Amino acid sequence: MSILSTPLELISHGGAAAVSGAIILAAECLIFFLFALVIRRLIIFSGKKEVKISGRVIRKYVVPEHRKWQGKASVTVLAQNALEIEVENRFFQFLPVSWKYDRISEGDQIDVAIQRGRIGNEIRIVDIGPF
Structure with a gap:
């Protein structure tokens, strides 16, 4: 052998x-x-440029503090501010920084930087305005 x-x-x-x-x-x-x-x-x-388009904020909410498995341990994830944004008739969840979250209210039209995928018409939100 x-x-x-x-x-x-x-x-x-x-x-x-x-x-x-x-x-x-x-x-x-x-x-x-x-x-x-x-x-x-x-x-x-990879290699796809960011495109800035207009989106609409559907709702603002807070993801509460919760426990999550990471590797071999359960860790506490702090509360996070989240937005549900409508871009091109599709809904996305985005976790912005706190100062951008505070300036936005529900129903606002905002600028959204997205990346369009090469395969399968995938869209990924990179950032929200102001840039």
Whole structure:
């Protein structure tokens, strides 16, 4: 038996080697899938210019303080100000800085900097006015 084995070779040997081969194969598939998702995200939005268009604030709200899992620990996430913005007949949630949040009220027309994706007509809000 060689030191370097592929997962399929381990599975074909049977027994305990098959179990370890299946685990290694699953881990390799997971790493490949995550790598493909990262590459897809980079392809969609990398190198795209920001476009400034008009949007409308649908509602202002506060996401309350809550606990969230990050890695192996549960951490407390502080309360955050959030806006629901309508851009091109689609609704997006955006978490602005506090001074921009304070200047905006519901129903206002605001300038929104967005990025349009290359694939699938995706839109991402980058910032809101004033710039």
